[in-house]
Amino acid sequence: MKLFHLVTVVLLVFTLSACGGGNSASAIAPAPVPICTASAATPVTISGTITYDFVPNDPATGGLNYAATVAKPARGVDVQAIDGNNSAVCMSSTNASGLYQLQVPANTTVAVRALAKMSKTGAPSWTFRVIDNTSGGAQWSMQGPASSSGATAQTRNLHAASGWGGAGYTGNRTAAPFAILDDVYDGVTLMLSVAPNTQFTPLNLNWSPQNSKLTPFNLATGSIGTTFFNGSGIYILGDADVDTDEFDKHVIIHEFGHYIESNFSRSDSIGGSHAGGEHLDLRLAFGEGFGNAFSAMASNDPVYSDSKGVNQALGSPFDVSVASWTNPGWFSEGSIHHILYQTYTSPSLGFKSIFDVLSAKEKNTPALTSIFSFITALKANNPGQIPAIDTLVNAQGIDSNNMDAYGTNETHNGGLTVGALLIYTIIAPGGTVSSLCTTATYGQNNKLGNNRFLRLQVAAAGTRTVTVTGDSFSYPLIDIYSIGSDVAHNYNTGTTKSINYNFAQGDYIIEITDASLTLPDFAERYGLVTRTGQSCLTVNVTN
Numbered sequence: 001m002k003l004f005h006l007v008t009v010v011l012l013v014f015t016l017s018a019c020g021g022g023n024s025a026s027a028i029a030p031a032p033v034p035i036c037t038a039s040a041a042t043p044v045t046i047s048g049t050i051t052y053d054f055v056p057n058d059p060a061t062g063g064l065n066y067a068a069t070v071a072k073p074a075r076g077v078d079v080q081a082i083d084g085n086n087s088a089v090c091m092s093s094t095n096a097s098g099l100y101q102l103q104v105p106a107n108t109t110v111a112v113r114a115l116a117k118m119s120k121t122g123a124p125s126w127t128f129r130v131i132d133n134t135s136g137g138a139q140w141s142m143q144g145p146a147s148s149s150g151a152t153a154q155t156r157n158l159h160a161a162s163g164w165g166g167a168g169y170t171g172n173r174t175a176a177p178f179a180i181l182d183d184v185y186d187g188v189t190l191m192l193s194v195a196p197n198t199q200f201t202p203l204n205l206n207w208s209p210q211n212s213k214l215t216p217f218n219l220a221t222g223s224i225g226t227t228f229f230n231g232s233g234i235y236i237l238g239d240a241d242v243d244t245d246e247f248d249k250h251v252i253i254h255e256f257g258h259y260i261e262s263n264f265s266r267s268d269s270i271g272g273s274h275a276g277g278e279h280l281d282l283r284l285a286f287g288e289g290f291g292n293a294f295s296a297m298a299s300n301d302p303v304y305s306d307s308k309g310v311n312q313a314l315g316s317p318f319d320v321s322v323a324s325w326t327n328p329g330w331f332s333e334g335s336i337h338h339i340l341y342q343t344y345t346s347p348s349l350g351f352k353s354i355f356d357v358l359s360a361k362e363k364n365t366p367a368l369t370s371i372f373s374f375i376t377a378l379k380a381n382n383p384g385q386i387p388a389i390d391t392l393v394n395a396q397g398i399d400s401n402n403m404d405a406y407g408t409n410e411t412h413n414g415g416l417t418v419g420a421l422l423i424y425t426i427i428a429p430g431g432t433v434s435s436l437c438t439t440a441t442y443g444q445n446n447k448l449g450n451n452r453f454l455r456l457q458v459a460a461a462g463t464r465t466v467t468v469t470g471d472s473f474s475y476p477l478i479d480i481y482s483i484g485s486d487v488a489h490n491y492n493t494g495t496t497k498s499i500n501y502n503f504a505q506g507d508y509i510i511e512i513t514d515a516s517l518t519l520p521d522f523a524e525r526y527g528l529v530t531r532t533g534q535s536c537l538t539v540n541v542t543n
Contacts, residue, residue: 006509014399016364023413035383037306042105042106043103043104043105043106044104044105044106044149044150044152044153045101045102045103045154046081046101046102046112046149046153046155046156046185047100047103047153047154047187048099048100048112048155048156048157048158049073049097049098049099049100049157049158050073050077050079050096050098050100050114050157050158050160050178051072051073051074051158051159051160052071052072052074052159052175052178052179052182053069053070053072053159053162053164053175053179054069054070054071054179054182054247055069055164055175055179055234055247056068056069056070056247057103057247057248057305057307057315058315059305059317060317061314061315062305062314062315062316062317063308063309063311063312063313063314064244064247064307064311064313066162069164071159072179072182073094073096073098073168074098074114074160074181074182075094075095075182075185076095076096076118076181076185076188077093077094077114077115077116077178078091078092078093078114078115078117078118078119079092079094079100079102079112079113079114079115079444080115081102081104081111082110082111082112082143082146083108083109083110083276086527089104089105089110090103091110093118093119093120094114100135104108104149105149106149106150106151107148107149107150107151107499108148109147109148109149110146110149111143111144111145111147112143112144112156112158113141113142113143113144113176114142114160115129115139115140115176116129116130116138116141116180116181116317117129117130117141117181118181118184118185118188123197123199124192124196124197124198124199124200125135125199126188126200126202127202127203127323128188128200128202128203129202129203129204129205129206130177130178130180130181130204130205131205131207132206132207132208132412133206133207133208133211133219133220133222133224133235134208134211134220134221134222135208137204137206140176140177140207141379142158142178143158144156144158144162146473146526157370158339160174160175160178161174161175162174162176163175167311168241168311169240172519173209173238173246175246176207176209176238176246176247177207179246180205180252181205183298184203184205184252184253184254184256186249186298186299187253187256187257187260187294188200188240188493188509189349190294190298191260191264191349191355194351194352194355195355195359198264201263201418203233203234203259204232204233205234205236205252206224206235206236207236207238207246208222208237209239209240210222210238210239210316210476211224211236211237211238211239212237212239212243213226213237213239213242213243215393220288221283221299222238222239225246227251227255228255229255229256229259229262230270231262232325234255234256236252236255240312241310241312242308242309243308243309244307244308244312245306245307245539247307247312248305248307249301250292250295250296250299250301250304251295251306252295253292254294254295254304256298257290257293257294257295257298258287258291259296261287261291261358264355264358264359264363265359265369266363266369267283267369268283268368268370268481268484269283269284269286269287269288269369270283270367270446270451271284272284272446272448273445273446274288274333274446274447275333275359276292276318276325276326276332276333276334277325277326277332277334278327278332278443278447279327279329279331279332279414279415279416279442279447279448279449280331280333280446280447281331281446281447281448281451282330282370282372282407282423282448283370284333284370285330285331285332285335285371286333286336286369286370286371288336288337289332289334289335289336289337289340289371290335292304292333292336292337292342293320293337293338293340293341294340296320296321296344297341297343297351302341303317303318303320304317304318304319304320305317312450320338320341320494321338321341321342322335322338323395323396324394325338325396327414328396328398329396329412329414330371330397330398330407330412330423331414331420331448332396335371335397336371338396339371339375339392339393340354343378343389346385346388348382348384348385349382349385350386353382354378356381357374357377357378358374361377361381362374362377363381364483365377365484366378366482366483366506366507366508367405367406367424367455367507367509368453368481368484368509369484371393371398372406372410372423373405375393375403376403376404376405377405379400382434387420397412399411399412406423406455407423407424408422408423410423414442414448415441416439416441416442416448416449418437418439418449418534418536419439419448419449419450419452419534423453424454424455424509425452425454426454426455426457427450427455427456427541428457428541428543429456429458429459429464429541429543430455430541430542430543431540431541432538432539432540432541433454433539433540435536435537435538436452436454436512436536436538436539437452437519437534437535437536437537438451438452438513438514438534438535438537439517439533439534440518440533440534441534444517444518444519444520445518445519445520445521446498448511450514450518451511451518451543452511453509453510454510454511454512455507455508455510456503456507456508457506457507457508458503458504458505458506458507458508460479461502461503461505462502462543463500463501463503463543464501464503464541465498465499465500465501465540465542466480466498466499466501466510466539466540466541467496467497467498467539467540467541467542468496468497468498468512468537468538468539469496469537469540470495470497470514470535470536470537471495471535472495473495473531473535474495474514474516474537475494475495475514475515475522475523475526475528476495476496476497476511476512476513476514476515476537477489477497477512477514477515477519478490478494478497478499478510478511478523479510479511479512480499480501480508480509480511481508481509481510481511482504482506483497487501487508489509493526510539512537514531514535514537515528516528516529516531517530517533517534517535
């Protein structure tokens with residue numbers, strides 16, 4: 001089922017009527033001011049409203065409720081007047097009510113085109129585009145028929161329909177790109193509420209009806225596995241009757257939250273599959289917890305929904321404002337999103353306090369980004385709120401009292417006798433740590449206990465050798481981080497790995513794991529003997 005690209009004109013719902021209404025202001029899309037590229041002695045104004053079908057989630061099931069579909073304004077989208085040569089003779093944008101104005105030469109044949117694109121120059125600035133990754137990155141848009149501009153003002157409205165036919169999609173799913181972009185609008189609005197001159201890095205949001213959960217990955221054909229942010233773009237599922245995400249506003253804003261964290265703070269998350277009640281790597285738990293919380297903040301809705309299945313009727317909604325969660329702790333994205341959302345709703349803290357931490361201390365912490373680094377900075381920035389913060393964090397089974405960025409005083413091990421505590425083991429230049437054990441008790445790849453961390457404090461610059469040794473079945477891997485950057489690693493073959501690195505003065509994190517235990521895909525690729533239980537490694541740093 002093909003939608004509309006700039007290169008393929010499809011007639012969508014278009015109305016022509018008498019005079020239209022006025023404009024209203026918006027924080028990120030002020031009342032439009034026409035910007036025309038063609039001079040005319042007698043210009044006329046074409047104005048109207050750009051809208052799209054929005055299909056809400058059923059709060060009880062999490063699935064889409066097509067019977068409750070409503071028309072929403074397409075806010076902040078780029079609008080063009082197109083001449084007979086398919087060139088834009090005038091361009092503007094919609095305001096918060098979806099209203100636009102264009103001035104064009106009188107008695108000239110033009111069409112109105114709305115792009116699934118938000119753009120603004122100056123301060124603040126942004127370029128957000130919804131494109132089709134399965135059609136070479138074509139820009140999604142909709143366009144009305146060409147007709148004469150006449151000699152007096154006209155109203156031309158465009159509406160993007162969902163394509164739903166009652167028992168399945170029977171028409172073009174034109175609303176999808178505009179629904180996705182409108183979620184971005186909400187995320188931008190939240191950001192500008194605390195940082196009004198934000199310069200956003202350009203972002204493409206890749207959506208197609210062909211985007212499916214199929215693997216192996218091939219982004220150009222739509223085999224994307226899941227909806228995700230990869231550091232440069234967001235890819236969004238559109239596979240009807242299996243998993244679509246274009247109307248799942250929390251999913252879209254969650255991924256936009258990863259973009260925000262990546263561009264304005266720092267994310268050390270290792271990614272991969274995850275769920276709220278799982279015991280996760282502390283970096284992943286914080287990154288996913290932030291995405292969940294950000295989606296609730298920006299949408300002003302704490303109930304997170306993700307539709308799937310036949311007719312997109314299934315889902316598993318959860319409420320980030322609820323304190324109770326399975327397996328709470330510093331390794332739980334459920335605990336993290338609850339803490340962050342409650343911080344947001346606090347009259348004394350709010351999103352500004354969150355963003356102040358993310359954009360400064362969290363961005364520059366020598367520790368890995370986690371609830372420990374975040375809460376330590378939040379308390380330092382808000383000393384008058386420490387008792388309330390401690391109460392909130394302690395209630396999730398996390399030791400907030402006397403907390404530091406490394407979780408040094410954390411006592412909750414998540415049920416692991418090995419693999420969790422100490423979260424960071426201190427190692428000095430010239431020192432050795434024996435029997436630092438990893439475990440796959442809660443799963444592999446990105447779960448609690450899969451990876452162990454050491455803190456190396458370098459007082460004097462110089463070259464040092466980091467060596468990790470296991471038993472005859474081990475396949476140890478080493479990464480060295482400086483303020484979140486992977487400055488050196490060794491993934492080569494062998495049961496002993498070493499890195500020679502010229503350390504500057506400062507704090508470093510050494511991460512180790514045993515691929516034969518914790519990384520099944522890696523183990524299979526290199527023909528390793530896959531082990532179970534735990535693997536204990538020895539780490540040595542020589543001068």
